[in-house]
Amino acid sequence: MRKTSGKRKSVEYDKYGWLFIAPFFIIFIIFQLWPLIYTIGLAFCESYTDSLFNVEVGPTFNGLENFKTIFMSEKGVLFDTYTFQALWNTAIMWLASFIPQILLALLLAVWFTDTRVKLKGQGAYKMLVFLPNIITAATISVLFYKLFDYPNGPINQLLVSSGLVKDAVRFFSNKWATRGIISFINFWMWYGNTMIVLSAGILGINPSLIEAARVDGATSMQIFRKITLPLLKPILLFTLVNSAIGGMQMYDIPKLLTASGQGDPDFSTRTITMYIRDLAFTGSKQLGKASAVSMVLFVVTTILSLCLFYIMRDKDEIREKKEIKAREKMERRAQR
Numbered sequence: 001m002r003k004t005s006g007k008r009k010s011v012e013y014d015k016y017g018w019l020f021i022a023p024f025f026i027i028f029i030i031f032q033l034w035p036l037i038y039t040i041g042l043a044f045c046e047s048y049t050d051s052l053f054n055v056e057v058g059p060t061f062n063g064l065e066n067f068k069t070i071f072m073s074e075k076g077v078l079f080d081t082y083t084f085q086a087l088w089n090t091a092i093m094w095l096a097s098f099i100p101q102i103l104l105a106l107l108l109a110v111w112f113t114d115t116r117v118k119l120k121g122q123g124a125y126k127m128l129v130f131l132p133n134i135i136t137a138a139t140i141s142v143l144f145y146k147l148f149d150y151p152n153g154p155i156n157q158l159l160v161s162s163g164l165v166k167d168a169v170r171f172f173s174n175k176w177a178t179r180g181i182i183s184f185i186n187f188w189m190w191y192g193n194t195m196i197v198l199s200a201g202i203l204g205i206n207p208s209l210i211e212a213a214r215v216d217g218a219t220s221m222q223i224f225r226k227i228t229l230p231l232l233k234p235i236l237l238f239t240l241v242n243s244a245i246g247g248m249q250m251y252d253i254p255k256l257l258t259a260s261g262q263g264d265p266d267f268s269t270r271t272i273t274m275y276i277r278d279l280a281f282t283g284s285k286q287l288g289k290a291s292a293v294s295m296v297l298f299v300v301t302t303i304l305s306l307c308l309f310y311i312m313r314d315k316d317e318i319r320e321k322k323e324i325k326a327r328e329k330m331e332r333r334a335q336r
Contacts, residue, residue, distance in 0.1 A: 094247030096183035141256035175268030201235030
C-alpha cells in the first residue's frame, strides 16, 4: 500500500486574487499607461504632415523645440502663445462655473440633510436638481444655442419685448457673454452631482456630535463652521480635485456651443483640449506639438491638484505628529 503523508496539502488562494485584479492592470497598461509614455516620447519629437506633398514627417527627435514654441512666441515673448491663451480660457470658464457650483451645492446639501428642516418631497427636489447631469452635453448645447440665438431666440425676444434692450443682442459675438453662457451651462449641469456627493459626506458625520452641540446652545452657523466643514474636508477635497481635473479637460460644451466649433469669438472660448485636438487632427497634424501641449496640461493639472491637497490638509493631525516627534526626541535625550 502507498503511504500517505500525515501533513495535508494546503490550498493557496493568493493566485486567484491576482487573476481577479489582472484585467484592470491589463486595460490600464494598454489604454492609459502606454499612451501616456508614448505621448511623453512624442513630445520631444518632430511629427507632422506636410500639407503641400501630403507626406508624414517624423517622428524624429528634436529635443525641447516643441516646448520652446509652446512657451515663447515668434517675437520672443514668454507665455504669449495659443497654448497659454487656451489654458487661460479654460481656467476662467472653470472657475466661473465651479465657485457658484460648490457654494450652491454645499448650501443645498446642508439644507437637505438638516434634521430640523422637515422638507416634504426631498426626493423630487433632488431628482430635479440632478436631472441636468443626466442630459447629454450635445442636447444642452443645442438648447442654449437656440435660446440665445440672434435675432429670434427666446432670450432676445424677451429682452426686446420687455424694453431692456432696443435691438437684439449678438451673445455669441461677445467673448465674455459666450464665456458666461458656457460657465453657466457647466454650473447648471454639475451642481446637482456635487450636491449628492456632499450630502453623502454630511450624512456620514456622527449625528451625536451635532445633537451635543445643539444641546450646548450652538447655532446652525456655528455647527456648520465648527463641526460640518472640518469633518467634510475629505469629501470637499475629493470634489475639488475631481472638478479641477474635469474642468481643465473641458471640451464638449464650448466645442458644440460655438458656431464654428473653434472657440469663437476671437478664440476666447477655445479650451486647451480643443487646441490639442486641432493641432493633432487638423491641418498639418502636428502630433509632436500636440503631445507637448498635453504634457503642459498634465503638469498644470498635477500642480493644481497638489496645491488643493496642501490647502485642504489636516493641520491638527500635522500638529499632533510634530508634537509626538518632539516628545520622542525629548525622551531620547532624557535617556541619554
